[in-house]
Structures are given as C-alpha cells and as structure tokens.
Amino acid sequence: MMTETKVKPCEADAKKVWRVPKIRLGITGYDVFAKGIGFFLAMAMPLPGMAPFGLSFLAQERKFSIKAILAFIAAGLGSIVACDRLGAAKYIGAGLIYLAVLFVLERGVRVTDITAGLAAGAGVFATGLSVIFVRGFSVTELLLLLCEVAIVIAASLMMEKSSDFLQKQGFSVQDIDSETKLSLGAVLAIAILSLKQIYIGSDFSVMNCAASVVLLIIAAGCGATYSTGAGVVLGLICGIGGNYFMPVLGAFSFCGFLAGVFSKFGKGGVISGVVVANAVMAIYTNSAMQSVLSLFEVLASSVVFAFVPDSYIEAVKEILFIGENERKSISKMKEGLRSRLAAVAAAFENMSKTLDKLSEKTAYDTGDIATVFDVTADKVCRKCRKSPICWGKDFNSTYREMFEMLNVLREVGKLDENGVRDHFAGKCLNITALINELGHQFEIYRVRETCRNRLDENREIVGEQLSGMSKILDGLAEELCVETRPAAVSAWEVRSRLERRGIKAKELNVLRDKNGRHKIEVVLKGTALKEKQRASLEKLMKSVLKCPVMNTDEELLGKKYLRICFSEAERYTVETRHATRAADGTNGDNFRMLHLSEGKYVVAISDGMGTGDRAAKESEAILELLDSFLQAGFDSRTAMRLINSIMIMKSGDEAIATVDLCIIDLFTGEVKFIKTGAEPSFIMQKDGGVETVCAASLPMGIVTDAEADVSKRRIMEGDRIVMITDGVESRENGSLWVSEFIHENCRSDNEGNIARNILDYAISKNSGAVNDDMTVLSLELKAVG
Structure with a gap:
C-alpha cells in the first residue's frame, strides 16, 4: 500500500534556496x-x-x-x-x-x-x-x-x-x-x-x-x-640577493663536504667537520668568511x-635515500625535477629580462629638466613683477634661454653672467639669483642622474647573473632529460666472466653516458687490491668492452667492501711546457691546467691589468673561479659571463683581466678556444703548417654584456698549440712574428722547449728589456700508449 506524502509549499521553496556555508570546526x-x-x-x-x-x-x-x-x-x-x-x-x-x-x-x-x-x-x-x-x-x-x-x-x-x-x-x-x-x-x-x-x-x-x-x-x-x-x-638559498653570493655558496658547500666526511664518527664528527671547515675558510680568506658564517x-x-x-x-x-622499490619511479621523478628546474630557469630569465627593461637608459630626460626649470622659476621668479611676461607672453623665449644656460652648465661646469645672453640678462631683474638657483638645481639633477645610472648598472649586473643562473638550470634540466643509452654489454656477462676467474662481486653496474662511453662499477669484498689483481681486472674489462680502459676511481664502502670504477680510456694525453718572465717582481700573468672528468683537458691563461701583485691577484682570482665553475660542470661560456659580472661588481676601482681558454677533448681531438681580450693562439701542425686563431673581444670587467669569442678546431696527434700573453708582442708587428718564428724555427724542435725559445726571442727583439709580464705555453697532443 502506497502512502502519499505532502510537501508544504514553504518546504518546497526552501529546497531551492542557496544556503550560506557553515564554517566547519573540529581543529586540532x-x-x-x-x-x-x-x-x-x-x-x-x-x-x-x-x-x-x-x-x-x-x-x-x-x-x-x-x-x-x-x-x-x-x-x-x-x-x-x-x-x-x-x-x-x-x-x-x-x-x-x-x-x-x-x-x-x-x-x-x-x-x-x-x-x-x-x-x-x-x-x-x-x-x-x-x-x-x-x-x-x-x-x-x-x-x-x-x-x-x-x-x-x-x-x-x-x-x-x-x-x-x-x-x-x-x-x-x-x-x-x-x-x-x-x-x-x-x-x-x-x-x-x-x-x-x-x-x-x-x-x-x-x-x-x-x-x-x-x-x-x-x-x-x-x-x-x-x-x-x-x-x-x-x-644558493642563503646567498642569493646578498653581497656575498659566492662566499656563502662556497662556505656551505665546504661545510657540507667536511661534515659528511666526518659523519662516520657520529654527531661529534659532524660538528667537528663544520667547525674545521669554517676555521679553514676563515684562515684561508684572512677572516673574511666571518661575514658569511660567524662563530x-x-x-x-x-x-x-x-x-x-x-x-x-x-x-x-x-626519506632521502631511494630504495629498490622506488627505482621504477626514477624516470618520473627526473621528468618532474626537469620541469621544475625549467620553470625556475624561466623565472630567473624573466627576472633578468625585467631588470634589463628597468635599466634602459635615456640620454636626455626632458621631464627631469622641466622639473629643474620649474623649481628654479618657483623660487626666483614667482614674486617678480615681470613673471607674467617672462613665463607667460614670452614663455618660449624664456625657455630657450634657460636651455642655453643649462648647456653652458653641462659643458663648462659653472655659470655666471658672462654665460647669459645680453638681452636676457638685461631684461631679467634677478639674473644673479636665477643663475645661482639654476646651478644649484642642476647639481641636484646631476646627483640624481648619477644615482639612477648606478642603479641601472647594478640592475644590468644582477640581470646578467640571473641569466647565467637560468642557463645553468637549463643545462641541468637538459641533463636530466637525457635517457641512459643501453650498454653494449650486460652486467650479467661481466659478472659471469668475473666468476670464471674466481672473483665474486657483491654488486656490479654497467653504465653508458650520453656520449656512448661505458663505465663499469664493481663492489668487491676487501679493502685493497694488489697490483696483480688490478691489472687482471683491467685486462678483463678491456676484453669485455673491446677498447682500452682505465681505473678511474676507488672507494672504501665501510670496513669490508671496496668499490672500483673502470671507464673507457682517453685516446690522447697533453704534454705542456711553459716559460714566464715578470716585468717587476711578481708576474701578473697566471695560468692553470685542469683535467675534467668527462675527458676534457683545460688550459687557461689570465693576464691582469698592469703588472705586479695587484695584477697577479686579479688573474689568480679569475682562474680560481673558472676552476670552480668548470669542476662543477658549468658551461664554459656561462662561467665566463658570471665571472665577468663578478669582476664588474668587484669594487669601484677598475678590475680588468684577459682570459684565454683552451679546451681539448681527449677522445676526439676537438679544441675549443674561448677568448676575452686575449692574444692570438697558434696551432703548429705536424706537417709544418701554422694556423693562427685570433679573436676580437673585450677583457673581463669592462662591460656587463661582453661576449667571449669562441673558435673550434680539430688537431691530430703530434700537433702543438702555443698560447701567449700580450707582453710577448713586439712594437713593430704585434704578435704576427710568433707565427713566422714557429714556422721557421720550431718545425724540427721535437725535443726542445718551444715556449722557452719564443720567450727568449721576444726579449731579444726588445733589446733585452722586459716591459710587461710575459707568459708562453706550449701544448702537444700525444696518443696514449
């Protein structure tokens, strides 16, 4: 039996009424x-x-x-x-x-x-x-x-x-x-x-x-x-936006490294690591690091x-360590991190572009000049009985005369009655007061413009650094996006070969980087390998990979296990020789050689402005930064741009230095020359030819948007590269004589020191005088083995 329920009109209407939401309580x-x-x-x-x-x-x-x-x-x-x-x-x-x-x-x-x-x-x-x-x-x-x-x-x-x-x-x-x-x-x-x-x-x-x-x-x-x-x-977090970005970054990185190294000794070891790191950096920087981390x-x-x-x-x-059950989600994690890095990079780039727009200068701001005239007229002419005529009927004429007086102030730096046209000086009742007040207001305007220009310059520098950070993050995002290529050999094959030789591996990984080069990591029981065992392992890895290999790393894992890494061996090695001569006491030129983990050999020369201790400190500081950036995996051009912005912000004094960078790929023989205000380099080919690598670029520390000049070449076994600083030049024909000297005198100099010969000849061309610091480097590409 069905029952009928009647709904009252007010209830039916109430169902259609929108109710104000209640605030839900029940918090803890x-x-x-x-x-x-x-x-x-x-x-x-x-x-x-x-x-x-x-x-x-x-x-x-x-x-x-x-x-x-x-x-x-x-x-x-x-x-x-x-x-x-x-x-x-x-x-x-x-x-x-x-x-x-x-x-x-x-x-x-x-x-x-x-x-x-x-x-x-x-x-x-x-x-x-x-x-x-x-x-x-x-x-x-x-x-x-x-x-x-x-x-x-x-x-x-x-x-x-x-x-x-x-x-x-x-x-x-x-x-x-x-x-x-x-x-x-x-x-x-x-x-x-x-x-x-x-x-x-x-x-x-x-x-x-x-x-x-x-x-x-x-x-x-x-x-x-x-x-x-x-x-x-x-x-990065604590240093960004501050005055000590690089010191803060270095301090926390070094403290983290030493604290982690001493973590095996418990909390006391971790604390000791931070204390020791802070003390070492304070001593090394002559207590300057106290501005970063105080005691x-x-x-x-x-x-x-x-x-x-x-x-x-x-x-x-x-939470931080990734367990076996999470390895399947690594690809997804990398994609998420890549997109976030790309978003942060885009944000940095947008900030950089915004700062660039904010720092756009105009040569002549008519709005500010009008303010100078208005304030001057208000203070001098307002109560003058001829004000309605000068600033009313004859407004255009008065304005032109004010501009003429302003031009005198710009060109001469001061203004008196001699700098005012006679007809205007004759009709103005307060010409002396007008001249004095206009000079005062113009000085205020100049101070304001100086501050504005300085602010624009700082915005450009910060924008350049933000752009550099954006490119670094973009590079990291691209590396995360690169998929690991399948290895030519399987870990099972390597493990089985080891077992046939009686070697039992606790863990074994076969990796292949984006360039297709293999790396094999083996974890063995024990704390050290005998030379015979190491040679046997190298021979086995060579037969597995079917190419020369080298032992790149060994690390103890606790007290029972040893991790050994083998990688494909580089095809070439570089033999370097150098010759230097200081003009006065300390040589302002500095150079550095660096072997990067990805098979790159880097040679850098920096020539500080002038000679002596100051030039040496500037060039050494640049090479220290360059070393740090390249070791960290930064792109060379990005590193050069960041260093340039740092040199501009260094101080009110000029801090100018040239950088000559040569990067040799030890697998392919490709050479990249990156120059900022540097002298030409010379490639002495094995067949006797000499090629000059020139560049037209400004030194570091002059302008914010300076771009380094980049050239690429490929050299063969037996080819040599000669790098020089400007002190080696002669007055007559600059550095062109170096190419002729190499071509005529160094083709058969297989055992001699080319760098020394060039330096000695440069001094003799100058009648034995050394007027500037001189540095010559020679690099020879040789096949391994």
Missing part, C-alpha cells in the same frame, strides 16, 4: 601548527617587496572552513611582518578574494589545483594592480606584477604534494614518493629564505643558523654526497643539532 593543535607554516612562507621574499608564497600556501585550501581561515591569518601576519603597509594590504586583500572564491564555490563546485592557483593569481593581480595605481602606474611595475602572478600559480602547484603530506598527523617513509620529497624540500627552502631578515644582535643570522642545522642533520644521516649537494642548495652561528647550530633525536636523523636518511 596539529592543524594550527600545519597552518602556522604559512606565516614563515609569507615572509620569504625572492625580490624586495615581493612575498608571493603565503598566498600560494593559502591556495592549498580547497574548501571554506576554519582551517582556511587559520591559513589566511597565518599568511596575513607573515605579510604584515615582511612588507610595508601597501604590500601587506595587497596580500591580505588577495587572500580575502581567495576566501571569497571558496565561499561562493562551496555549493558543490570542485576546486582543482589549477583552479586554486588561478584564483590566487587573479587575487594578487587585482590587488597588485590597485597598489600600482596608488603608487603611480608604470609598465615595469606591471611586468613585475605579472611575474609575481606566475610565481604564485607555479608555487601553489609545487606546494600541492607537501600540503597533502602535512595534513597527515602520522606517516611512514613508504608513503613519501619522489614528488612529495621535492615539494617538501622546496617548502623547507622557502621557509629558510623567510628568515633572511631576522638577526639577533648585529651579526647572528637566524637563517644561517637554521640552514646549518639542516645541513648537519643531512650530513649525519646521509654522508658526504648528499651533504655536499645540500650545502650547494642551502648556499656564534656555528656554535648555536651545533648545540641545536646535538639535541636532535637520532630517530629524526634516521627518518631523514630513509
């Missing part, structure tokens, strides 16, 4: 802690006046609730602490807009990560646009606002995984996938960056202390490899680290 102390993180994220400022990460954190809330309000309060308080009134109002207003969006969409619309990011970006764009109009509209401010919107959206997407993870009050290491690790690491980095402006006293940086504690924990749990990488990342910061971080429970350190170790 952990929720307050998780949302409180937004306070620190909101304080992080990648650029002055830009603090977008608090809004990105708020965008992780997808429903209107008490938790969303807590996140808004935390982010708003952080903005108030970090920004000025208008800046804080901008971010608080954007947060209110985002909460309003959640309030409106509460009815059932699903807020996705993209929707949330776009809503947050739209909020900051709306409030930011209002702030721009309040402060005064400019295109550059609008471009910076668009960059900030992009950062808000990108950061909200990046924080998604870490936000989901932080919602959990309990977790296991297996729950943390690779993307979550990256997201958590980024959130931690932003949190550390938020402490940048917090100091206790005048020298104690809370950011440096927090970064040091993180570095100590990673070193204790994961060893030297991870701690060195963490040191590089923490150095109190090191001691405070060590004390905090000493009280960190071992279980926390073990948890960090388990």
Whole structure:
C-alpha cells in the first residue's frame, strides 16, 4: 500500500534556496601548527617587496572552513611582518578574494589545483594592480606584477604534494614518493629564505643558523654526497640577493663536504667537520668568511643539532635515500625535477629580462629638466613683477634661454653672467639669483642622474647573473632529460666472466653516458687490491668492452667492501711546457691546467691589468673561479659571463683581466678556444703548417654584456698549440712574428722547449728589456700508449 506524502509549499521553496556555508570546526593543535607554516612562507621574499608564497600556501585550501581561515591569518601576519603597509594590504586583500572564491564555490563546485592557483593569481593581480595605481602606474611595475602572478600559480602547484603530506598527523617513509620529497624540500627552502631578515644582535643570522642545522642533520644521516649537494642548495638559498653570493655558496658547500666526511664518527664528527671547515675558510680568506658564517652561528647550530633525536636523523636518511622499490619511479621523478628546474630557469630569465627593461637608459630626460626649470622659476621668479611676461607672453623665449644656460652648465661646469645672453640678462631683474638657483638645481639633477645610472648598472649586473643562473638550470634540466643509452654489454656477462676467474662481486653496474662511453662499477669484498689483481681486472674489462680502459676511481664502502670504477680510456694525453718572465717582481700573468672528468683537458691563461701583485691577484682570482665553475660542470661560456659580472661588481676601482681558454677533448681531438681580450693562439701542425686563431673581444670587467669569442678546431696527434700573453708582442708587428718564428724555427724542435725559445726571442727583439709580464705555453697532443 502506497502512502502519499505532502510537501508544504514553504518546504518546497526552501529546497531551492542557496544556503550560506557553515564554517566547519573540529581543529586540532596539529592543524594550527600545519597552518602556522604559512606565516614563515609569507615572509620569504625572492625580490624586495615581493612575498608571493603565503598566498600560494593559502591556495592549498580547497574548501571554506576554519582551517582556511587559520591559513589566511597565518599568511596575513607573515605579510604584515615582511612588507610595508601597501604590500601587506595587497596580500591580505588577495587572500580575502581567495576566501571569497571558496565561499561562493562551496555549493558543490570542485576546486582543482589549477583552479586554486588561478584564483590566487587573479587575487594578487587585482590587488597588485590597485597598489600600482596608488603608487603611480608604470609598465615595469606591471611586468613585475605579472611575474609575481606566475610565481604564485607555479608555487601553489609545487606546494600541492607537501600540503597533502602535512595534513597527515602520522606517516611512514613508504608513503613519501619522489614528488612529495621535492615539494617538501622546496617548502623547507622557502621557509629558510623567510628568515633572511631576522638577526639577533648585529651579526647572528637566524637563517644561517637554521640552514646549518639542516645541513648537519643531512650530513649525519646521509654522508658526504648528499651533504655536499645540500650545502650547494642551502648556499644558493642563503646567498642569493646578498653581497656575498659566492662566499656563502662556497662556505656551505665546504661545510657540507667536511661534515659528511666526518659523519662516520657520529654527531661529534659532524660538528667537528663544520667547525674545521669554517676555521679553514676563515684562515684561508684572512677572516673574511666571518661575514658569511660567524662563530656564534656555528656554535648555536651545533648545540641545536646535538639535541636532535637520532630517530629524526634516521627518518631523514630513509626519506632521502631511494630504495629498490622506488627505482621504477626514477624516470618520473627526473621528468618532474626537469620541469621544475625549467620553470625556475624561466623565472630567473624573466627576472633578468625585467631588470634589463628597468635599466634602459635615456640620454636626455626632458621631464627631469622641466622639473629643474620649474623649481628654479618657483623660487626666483614667482614674486617678480615681470613673471607674467617672462613665463607667460614670452614663455618660449624664456625657455630657450634657460636651455642655453643649462648647456653652458653641462659643458663648462659653472655659470655666471658672462654665460647669459645680453638681452636676457638685461631684461631679467634677478639674473644673479636665477643663475645661482639654476646651478644649484642642476647639481641636484646631476646627483640624481648619477644615482639612477648606478642603479641601472647594478640592475644590468644582477640581470646578467640571473641569466647565467637560468642557463645553468637549463643545462641541468637538459641533463636530466637525457635517457641512459643501453650498454653494449650486460652486467650479467661481466659478472659471469668475473666468476670464471674466481672473483665474486657483491654488486656490479654497467653504465653508458650520453656520449656512448661505458663505465663499469664493481663492489668487491676487501679493502685493497694488489697490483696483480688490478691489472687482471683491467685486462678483463678491456676484453669485455673491446677498447682500452682505465681505473678511474676507488672507494672504501665501510670496513669490508671496496668499490672500483673502470671507464673507457682517453685516446690522447697533453704534454705542456711553459716559460714566464715578470716585468717587476711578481708576474701578473697566471695560468692553470685542469683535467675534467668527462675527458676534457683545460688550459687557461689570465693576464691582469698592469703588472705586479695587484695584477697577479686579479688573474689568480679569475682562474680560481673558472676552476670552480668548470669542476662543477658549468658551461664554459656561462662561467665566463658570471665571472665577468663578478669582476664588474668587484669594487669601484677598475678590475680588468684577459682570459684565454683552451679546451681539448681527449677522445676526439676537438679544441675549443674561448677568448676575452686575449692574444692570438697558434696551432703548429705536424706537417709544418701554422694556423693562427685570433679573436676580437673585450677583457673581463669592462662591460656587463661582453661576449667571449669562441673558435673550434680539430688537431691530430703530434700537433702543438702555443698560447701567449700580450707582453710577448713586439712594437713593430704585434704578435704576427710568433707565427713566422714557429714556422721557421720550431718545425724540427721535437725535443726542445718551444715556449722557452719564443720567450727568449721576444726579449731579444726588445733589446733585452722586459716591459710587461710575459707568459708562453706550449701544448702537444700525444696518443696514449
């Protein structure tokens, strides 16, 4: 039997009425802690006046609730602490807009990560646009606002995984996938960056202390490899935007390395590693590194680290290390990291382009000149009875006369009545006061222009460094994108051959790099190999790979095992000889040879400006930086651009030096010459021909956008390369005589020192006088074996 239920009209209408969403309660102390993180994220400022990460954190809330309000309060308080009134109002207003969006969409619309990011970006764009109009509209401010919107959206997407993870009050290491690790690491980095402006006293940086504690924990749990990488990342975070970028990067990297090396001795060893690293760098730099990590910061971080429970350190170790069950997700992780690196690189490049636009100069700013005239007229002519005539009826004539007086000030530097036309001086009742006031206002204008030009120059330099960082990150992203090529031999084949010879490998890996070259890693029981065993292994690897091999690395793994690496041997080696002569005391020329792990041999000469100690210090500093960048895997041209920007920022004095870089591929014989203001190089071919490699480029330290001149050649076994500095030139025909001298005198000089012969002849051409520092290098390519 069916029953009929009648619905009252008021009830039927009520079902169609939109209800105001209720704020859901039921929060815990952990929720307050998780949302409180937004306070620190909101304080992080990648650029002055830009603090977008608090809004990105708020965008992780997808429903209107008490938790969303807590996140808004935390982010708003952080903005108030970090920004000025208008800046804080901008971010608080954007947060209110985002909460309003959640309030409106509460009815059932699903807020996705993209929707949330776009809503947050739209909020900051709306409030930011209002702030721009309040402060005064400019295109550059609008471009910076668009960059900030992009950062808000990108950061909200990046924080998604870490936000989901932080919602959990309990977790296991297996729950943390690779993307979550990256997201958590980024959130931690932003949190550390938020402490940048917090100091206790005048020298104690809370950011440096927090970064040091993180570095100590990673070193204790994961060893030297991870701690060195963490040191590089923490150095980038703590150093960016500061005056000591390279020292900070070097200090954290070195501290991470030594702390990881001493981690086998427990917490005491890790602390000792940081203390020793800091002491060594302070001594090496004559206490200059105290501006990076002070003694109190090191001691405070060590004390905090000493009280960190071992279980926390073990948890960090388990989180960072990739287990066997995660190896299948490495490709996905690499792609995620590549895209993030590419996004960061794009952000750096956008910032660089924005700074370039901000630094565009105009030779003549009529707006500022008009201000000079207006202020002068207001102070001198306002009460004059002839003012309505001069600045009314005869306005154009008066303005032309003012410009004529201004031109005299520009050319002569001062102005008196002799520099004013007679007819204007005759009709002006206050000509002396007008001249004095115009000179005063013009001096103020010149000071303002000088400051503006200096600011533009600094923007160009910072933009150049950001562009360099962008290219470095792009290179890293490309390397991550390169897939490992299948090896020509299998690990099973190598293992079976070892077992037939009675050698049992605990672990064996066969790798192949992007150039197709093989590398075999073998882990054997024992702590050392006898020469006979090593020779036997090399012979076996040679037969397996069917090419010459060399033992490239050996490393002890604990107390029982030894890891040995074999790689394809290089086809060539380089024999170098040099000859130098100083003009006065210390030689201002410096040179360096470097053998890179990828089979490249690098020779660099730097000639500092002038002679003596100062020139030597400048050239040595350049080579130290170049060595560090190339060892770290930086592209050579990017490294040269970064060093150039550093030399420009070095001091108010001129810091100019040339760099002559020669990079030889020991597998193919290809040679790359990179020159900045350097002298020609000469290739002495085995058949007797001599080729000159010239360049037309400026030395380092002159202009920000200087480009190095790059040339490529291919040399054969027995060919030689000669590199010189400008002191070797003669007055008559520069360095052209060197080519003739090599062609006529050095073809049969197989055993002699070509460098010495060239130097001696250069001195004899100058009647025995040495007026400038001289350096000659000769490089000969020889086949291995």
